[in-house]
Amino acid sequence: MRIFEHQDAARSRTLRLVLLFILAVAATAAAVHAALWLCWQLLDALLPLELGLPHRFLAVNIGVTLLLVLGGWWIETSNLALPGGTERLLRRIGAREARPGSSAAEQRLCNIVEEVCIAAHMPCPEVMVLPRVQAINALAAGLDPAASVVVVTQGALDWLTRDELQGLVAHECSHIHEGDTRLNTQLAGMVTGLELVWRFGDQVRERGGLAVLFGSAIMAMGSFGWWAGRALQAAVARQRELLADARAVQWTRSRDGLGGVLRKALTQQQQSAAGAAGTDPAWKPVLQHLLLVSGAAERGGWLAAHPPLALRIQRLYGRAMPALPLQADGAATQPADLTPATA
Template structure:
């Protein structure tokens, strides 16, 4: 795998997609203003007299829309910006701290995190385990390297070899090193703000005739912004996953480590009722997982399909790997 080329391509695509996201937000803000302006013109066409346009019409329209979008972004970002916020979120998800003396699997995990942190020249993240989750998965959260957490599921500890677990940890540390957690949470906050714009239009419809007309106009423009924001956020997330895959290969100098993780996750996904055993991750956390919750490859999927990621690692299609205990591979 030409990991440096893949990293440069993923970063370039991510930058273009973030720019498109900003344009979608700007188009939504201006679209709301012009939609409300059109409603004002229509109302004047129905009335026997022409009413002057209210003062600060543009400023209020733009200001309220930006307040909803940027306010939601600020709330989402500040929730993880305070000291210890990532650890508190991890505990709410059911995670606990990994303990070196609590069995060979957790001892091995802590050793690997130490090694990857040294290899990547970054502060060691706090290591936590999701003990009741049998799906092979992991996620990294935290707005800064010094306040970050890597969570690994019990299924990953049970089924992955040492090399595979190293590839998994390197992938998650790449997300922390590249600021992907911060980027994803900020985009998720703005998508939430775009949804609030749509809901504002829905609320306006319940009042006067003018409110109904304005409500439909705001809903039409808000729905464009919301759907465009969701699609672009998912596209950014897919590129950051490919970037983290390439970075993991660079740091571990092995495609079989992360490749084995993805191939075993694919085998687990193909078992009957596998997705039903996954935890009910919130929409904001979908973008932070190692293995996504959907394999359809649609516009709104936060991860590329596992088969696509495996093919990029190996340059060809590879079969799933059988699930076997990985604890015999050493500490």
């Protein structure tokens, strides 16, 4: 795997996609103004009176649209920006802090997180566990690297070897190190703001009369911005997943660690393990794109926030690889590894 070439390509594509996202927001504001201007010109042509454009028509249209986008962004991200906001959000989906003193598997997890952070020269995030979730998955969250959180499911602790768990942790720590958690959260907030433009048009249309015309115009342009924002946000998330995969190989010096994680996750997906391997929690929309594995990725499409597992595995190994059978890791039941390895 040409890890450094993959990293450079992912960063370059991310920059282009973020610029396109900014252009999409600006284009939405311009489109809303253009649609309202056309509606006003239509009324001016149909009515016997000369209406003329209202005072500061352009400024009001652009300003209100951008205010809605920024307002949605603020609503979506403000709770996470507060001290402990990320941890509170994760607790709502059932996560709790890791307990290394009472569990060998969680002791091993905490040791691995410390090892990877030493190797990456980054502050150690808080470690949390999602108990009773047997699907292999993880996420990293937090707007500030110094107050970030890594969450690992019980399935990852039970089914992964130490090397595989190290690859998983390295992948999540890469998201923190590269600023992906902040970038993805900010883009998700902007998408929420674009959705508010559509909802505002819907509220205007409900007033009836001529408001139906103007509300429909706002909804049409808001819908364009919303779908464009969602597609670009998902494209950015896919590139950051590929970047984190390459980073994990660089830090662990092994493709088999993360490769084993993805191949076992592929086994769970092939077995439709929703009943056999546990049920995923109800992930909040702001966390969906932060997951290690997403079932929606296998359906593909522009709105998938993750590349398909088969594609990620092929990029790691340079060829297609079969899924790995699920076998409980016996090391997780052994006495705790009390001394973290040096970098």
